[in-house]
Amino acid sequence: MWTTEPSLNQKHLTCPFCGLACDDLSITPGDRGIESLDPKCDKAKQGFRLALQAVSRGPRSNGAPVSMEVALQQSVQLLKSARAPLFAGLATDVNGMRATLELADRCGGVLDHLNGDAMFRNIRVVQDNGWVACTLSEARNRADLILIIGTQCFDRFPRFVDRVLLPRESLFSPKAGRHLVMLGPWQNNRLPATLKDYAPITLHAHPSQWADVAGMLRARLGNRPVDSGRLGGQLAEGVEELARLLREAKYSVITWSAAELTFPHAELVIERWAALARDLNQTTRSSVLPLAGNQGDITSNQVCTWQTGYPLRTSLQYGYPVHDSRLFRYQDLIENNTADLLIWISSLDPEAKPPACDLPTIVFGHPGMELGQEVEVFLPVGVPGVDHTGHGYRSDTVCTLPLGQLIERGLPSAATLLRTLLDRLGD
Numbered sequence: 430m431w432t433t434e435p436s437l438n439q440k441h442l443t444c445p446f447c448g449l450a451c452d453d454l455s456i457t458p459g460d461r462g463i464e465s466l467d468p469k470c471d472k473a474k475q476g477f478r479l480a481l482q483a484v485s486r487g488p489r490s491n492g493a494p495v496s497m498e499v500a501l502q503q504s505v506q507l508l509k510s511a512r513a514p515l516f517a518g519l520a521t522d523v524n525g526m527r528a529t530l531e532l533a534d535r536c537g538g539v540l541d542h543l544n545g546d547a548m549f550r551n552i553r554v555v556q557d558n559g560w561v562a563c564t565l566s567e568a569r570n571r572a573d574l575i576l577i578i579g580t581q582c583f584d585r586f587p588r589f590v591d592r593v594l595l596p597r598e599s600l601f602s603p604k605a606g607r608h609l610v611m612l613g614p615w616q617n618n619r620l621p622a623t624l625k626d627y628a629p630i631t632l633h634a635h636p637s638q639w640a641d642v643a644g645m646l647r648a649r650l651g652n653r654p655v656d657s658g659r660l661g662g663q664l665a666e667g668v669e670e671l672a673r674l675l676r677e678a679k680y681s682v683i684t685w686s687a688a689e690l691t692f693p694h695a696e697l698v699i700e701r702w703a704a705l706a707r708d709l710n711q712t713t714r715s716s717v718l719p720l721a722g723n724q725g726d727i728t729s730n731q732v733c734t735w736q737t738g739y740p741l742r743t744s745l746q747y748g749y750p751v752h753d754s755r756l757f758r759y760q761d762l763i764e765n766n767t768a769d770l771l772i773w774i775s776s777l778d779p780e781a782k783p784p785a786c787d788l789p790t791i792v793f794g795h796p797g798m799e800l801g802q803e804v805e806v807f808l809p810v811g812v813p814g815v816d817h818t819g820h821g822y823r824s825d826t827v828c829t830l831p832l833g834q835l836i837e838r839g840l841p842s843a844a845t846l847l848r849t850l851l852d853r854l855g856d
């Protein structure tokens with residue numbers, strides 16, 4: 430039974446450490462915080478361990494310990510004197526993001542997430558052309574063919590295999606009849622051990638070939654006269670086979686993690702895969718399933734969208750929201766001296782630190798965060814799902830999961846501190 434009482438004996442715990450937001454975890458308490466997690470997930474274990482073992486050095490001002498009161502007063506002064514504050518990082522829960530938006534609205538701030546580059550590879554495609562997307566549950570229960578693009582989905586979303594690809598139970602599509610096709614540079618990578626016995630179809634293709642593969646598949650499925658042999662050898666044969674499987678599938682799903690697509694204009698590649706799914710819907714059923722949601726990126730983007738009508742990379746400087754995915758990239762605003770104060774919010778991962786820069790900076794940080802460069806004000810905040818309850822969005826954007834509280838060690842949530850600053854700023 431899920432509970433709002435702090436307890437290390439929780440069952441059906443929701444994990445905040447990747448976009449799958451698995452809600453079936455049980456923790457075994459031990460001397461060092463947790464002894465084990467069931468079901469196993471190394472990423473979750475690491476996230477909970479870092480959170481539970483973190484020993485906060487308390488609020489700091491330019492590296493020196495100060496009281497929370499002094500840290501808050503300094504933050505208020507910095508916010509009052511700022512003309513162009515930048516709210517970035519944004520690795521927090523729903524409440525933390527709501528409070529961030531209220532404060533940014535009050536101060537005339539610009540908002541961007543630390544995963545903004547990856548997020549906007551997907552969002553630009555939706556903005557330009559739209560797409561047919563499915564939920565994790567649809568993929569799990571209905572897909573009879575899943576095409577996985579890239580090799581990093583399994584590291585970024587460690588339980589993707591047992592939660593979605595090959596679950597123990599599936600309502601309409603048993604795993605025995607499900608085709609898995611893996612497209613990526615698998616020559617140099619090992620398939621996850623969980624797929625070892627399943628023998629998925631593997632198409633070795635460098636990322637520079639992914640757009641061509643999508644184009645070739647669209648042409649083959651549209652019966653246009655193209656020569657798939659131009660892709661060369663085994664890949665050409667694999668594409669022919671994949672075209673046949675896609676044509677015959679009753680429900681195909683195309684999935685990727687945009688964080689892996691770090692080459693220029695990656696959104697154009699994603700656009701082709703989305704177009705392939707759209708084409709397939711003329712004769713059968715097909716959807717895309719972009720994997721995201723790590724470090725609260727989907728959560729902060731969803732809250733920003735429902736509150737302002739726009740996704741992140743939105744400015745509230747003009748009295749109304751102005752969105753521009755290229756103009757309001759936080760790294761550029763810092764580099765071009767377009768911002769005069771950085772407010773960095775990062776409560777899920779101690780390694781998600783603010784960028785080194787000359788801007789005065791306020792950090793609302795994970796209690797275990799050690800900064801390379803000290804900042805004007807550092808305020809340690811609780812980890813959502815560990816220090817306080819809350820909500821987080823899953824990768825597929827349709828589902829908000831409740832986060833529990835495991836311990837009480839007096840760390841305030843980011844939302845609490847942000848709203849305190851808002852109160853103190855007054856009108």
Ligand code: SF4
Nearest residue numbers: 444447450451470588
């Ligand atoms: S797969 Fe992701 S959400 Fe699930 S337990 Fe592991 S880190 Fe947590």
